[in-house]
Amino acid sequence: MLYFDHCASTPPYAEVADTFAEVMKAHYANPSSIHRAGVEADKLITRSRSVLAEQFGVKPEEWLFTSGGTESNNLAVKGAARQFRSRGNHLITTQIEHSSVNDAFRQLEQEGFRVTYLPVSSTGHVDLKQLKASITDETILISIMHVNNEVGSIQPIEKIGRLLSEYPRILFHVDAVQSIGKLPVKLKEWRIDLLSGSAHKLRGPKGVGYLYVREGLQLQPLQSGGSQERGMRAGTQNVPGIVASAKALRMSMQAEEKNRSRMYALRERLLRQVADIPQLVLNGSEDAAVMAPHIVHFSYPGMKPEVIVHMMEEQGAIISTKSACSSKDNKPSKVLLAMGAAPERAAGGIRISFGDEHTEQDIDKLVVMLSKTVAQLKPLERSKS
């Protein structure tokens, strides 16, 4: 089976899985307990934090562990907005955020915040001038994802950070779930206050999220309870998950530079061959510099993408549609609609996302399967209305 759904989840490194099992067996005490076993478990979390800190050149205390990317995004967005409500009532995000960010902002709207959802270009990129124009005296938080989880467009986070350095009062959150380990991510240099990551997207275990909270910043917690994670995230920490996640992050970040060029080459190879299948239309930019190395996204307009996914699976390749949530009424992708795609193109999105374990042969095999699938489906295409 060829697994091409790295955007949804990645195969864990073997060493990471071993770590998880070993720590789980050896350190089951509650890290908040005062006895030695608890103190030992807590030290493991502290050491994990410093592994993260070292990779990003920040302080260990600036990293929190959560239950995943969704929680990190929720805590960052809602925790910051609610904490700093007295400073202003306006928030800015984009139309193509992951649902955990988007829906958090929808909730904040219910609570009385005013939210600007920035549009994106046809390639899936926000415009700096538009961003600047939407900033008001009331703006307290800007949340923009680094790499879009559907089409793979890279947002100009560094430039946005430079722009925001003129607005010291505004907090800057970046959802980097799809970019850590795939692209360089800088915290201080890019003036980032809050940054979310997810362990299982970078070959770590599920159930652990990373959240960078710049020193001195306090967030309103989402849940009531103990004072774990500097009082911002109550609940007994997932010790084996956290240790394994720190290892996965270190391994993927250390391999990032080497993998990046290899993955861009694979991406290029895939694109070149998909171009020979006229039914498939590429989404995003032709310019690889503004697209993530591990994602290729295209549409088969007029074709239900689930059908393609299932047919590919029968042949031995796992790919995905826009996201895990497949609705019966075949709802078009919000991201593609925001990019200005027609509804039938927006509803026909297919995502192929790969990792460092893939080879050129894998890509070639995948393309063969794709052409075969398209050839079978061609006679069944809906008439273009």
Place this chain on the structure above:
Amino acid sequence: MIYDKVIVRYGDLVMKGRNRNQFEKRMQQQIKRALKSFAALTYAKSFGRMTISLNGESFEPIAERLKDVFGIISFSPVIQAENELENIQAAALQVMKGLEKEPATFKVNAKRAWKPFAHSSQEMNHLVGSHVLRAFADLKVDVRKPEVELRVDTYEEGTFVYNSVIPGAGGFPFGSNGKAMLLLSGGIDSPVAGWMAMRKGLELEAVHFHSYPFTSDQAKEKVIDLARRLSYYAGAPLKLHLVPFTDIQTRLVQAKQDSMMITLMRRAMLRITEQLAVRSGAGGIVTGESLGQVASQTLSSMNVIGRATVLPLLKPLIMMDKQEIINEAVRIGTFETSILPYEDCCTLFLPKSPTTNPNLNVVERAESYISELEQMLLEAVERTEVMELTPEAQPEEEPAGEDRWF
């Protein structure tokens, strides 16, 4: 940075003769020790002061360190000029031009300590002042309240030109007044008492009583942190005696003398400390007591407790208010550690109503009923663990978990 030297003054001392020599030697040694991490520095000493050549090291971190060295009266970053008028005038201009903000008024304060120099102090005031005035169009002289006082000190080895005098910690160099034991509890007061004692030239060894499992390991860690901080001021490693007090404390509790519990405990502590002092060659005991602060620190309590030892009890905080002590603790950087919420062995077993007026006869009788007490004290002394602490926190003995997990 325009300055190339730092002049450190510990000088116009009351001491004369041989004492003075020893004092100066110790002072110089302490300064060099404190600045050991600045490798490029070189030192020259003269009567009552020391000149440090920066050799490219930056002044600010050195100033931060010097501020905490006991025995220093003041210090200044200076430009050293040869004893020629032109050189001195040039140095004066350099100092004035190096100021962060151009002042509106100034005056020159020249001092000719080396009499063979051609110009008197008065003449120098004029000669240097007029030279500076010519260079700054808007500058005026104000002899009463100048914004900048330009100092020009002429010594045999050269003339020092500078404008700032930074006060030092004062007191005597560490260890120039003998050695004492410090009762270090982990609270706010005792570290301050230790700082004050060291400032007066006492070398200290700290003594801490712990009652594991009634007190936690964190309480011990806290005391270790405090001792590290004190060793920073000492400019030398500091010995910390960790006395196991559990057995004695639980035995005293069983004496069922609730109201006298603290009195009995404090007396036991003093006896143990006295024995440790004899072994360490220390001639006194420093405590953080402040008159009337708690039941054991009333005059009559101190009378009964103090009789447990023949060593002089030094109580630097005795007449200070709590807030004054807290301010000092904040200033010397021990407050944050002291307020960490770990119980020490004194708050434990605290009776509901401790006596403020114990009776010596009753206390002595209560002690005499515990026939094994002497033996227990001796055992505690024998089982005392000694640590030698430096300001740098040691890296954790063992890293958490297995390396392969990370």
